[in-house]
Amino acid sequence: MFETVYSSDEWPPGERFDRWREMITQSYLPSVVSCDEAADFRGVAKVLQAGPVHVATLRLPALQVLRTPVHVRRFDPDQYQLAVTLQGRRTMAQGGLEVAPEVGDLVLNDSSHPYESWMLPDRGAVETITVGIPRAALPLPRMKVDRLLAAPMAGGTGLGGLLTQFLVRLVAESESYRPQDTVRLGTVVLDLATAVLAHRTETGGAVPPESRQRVLLVSINAFIERRLGTVQLSPALVAAAHHISVRQLHRLFLPQGTTVSEWIRHRRLERCRRDLLDPRLAELPVHAVGARWGFLVCGGLQPGFQDRLRDPTGRLPAAKPAAADQAAGLKPPEPTRCRPVPRLVGVVVHRELPGLFDAWAVLRPCWFMQNFTDTIETAAGKAGSVSSAPRTLPPSSCAP
Known part of the structure; x- marks a missing residue:
């Protein structure tokens, strides 16, 4: 796993905010960053480059980010950003809409359009995980996806819950992954994000069959993890919960080199x-x-x-x-x-x-x-x- 860590502790206290702002502008997205606690700024950013996507974990104090049309023309990676807030509050405005999602909810924004974001800390910090998704890698109609910009999406249940759980575990265990794991894990993140957006836009037919199959396997694994203490857990129970046959369930596990029971x-x-x-x-x-x-x-x-x-x-x-x-x-x-x-x-x-x-x-x-x-x-x-x-x-x- 290729991970880059940026920490304000690496710089002298008087230079931390200015160095952080410079890092954001050069390494992430050009924007105007302001902070009321600039004199005692403390922030950490971890960026995982996982195959087709990148996953950024931010832990910051009260902060305001403004991306203007000038910044967009200067540099645009042409990507969607799907973010979940784990701690504190993050308010975001884009395209004339403003959203203040609850902790655990997902919000989508587009790097190709101006936006503004406010971080409101809880217990001294705001913590978010953001997935950068290249627009070309998303097999969904752009016009329909754009309707989801600055609109809250549930991240605690259903497909949104699966994506959030996977992201939390991904960043928590990033040090244990090998470089060859990056493409596989990034593909799973892309599949889950695609499934969430396809469900919201009712464009499931545009999702490739292999992507749907990988999402189903993630769902099955999550189901198994939640019920390991249940004696009755069996291939038949797993298959019934996902509305597939036991034979189809076993076929899903064949490429993994194991059986469901194993x-x-x-x-x-x-x-x-x-x-x-x-x-x-x-x-x-x-x-x-x-x-x-x-x-x-x-x-x-x-x-x-x-x-x-x-x-x-x-x-x-x-x-x-x-x-x-x-x-x-x-x-x-x-x-x-x-x-x-x-x-x-x-x-x-x-x-x-x-x-x-x-x-x-x-x-x-x-x-x-x-x-x-x-x-x-x-x-x-x-x-x-x-x-x-x-x-x-x-x-x-x-x-x-």
């Missing part, structure tokens, strides 16, 4: 991994971690779990020292007093989820010793009918 299981394992590494959840029993993310008490957590737990060097996380256990709220082991272990946890979990159980012991040694030392044998002795070999539960009782 993807659900992968995302659930990642959530379990995150919880195991979270000291705030140190007292949560191992079976509860799985149940929290849709796993029943079966072998669904075992295969490959340790591989997902390993760091980039291939090692499992080191055991916490006693001080870290105490800081996390874990009590030291009591050799002479051990709480009884239920047969379900002490035997079934231990034998059917060895990968997760061993990882749990590595991550939380004090909890493991306190709850399981010298008690698994006792529980196993009481459950004489339990075989030493792992049981195989009916497929219907296991999560995907």
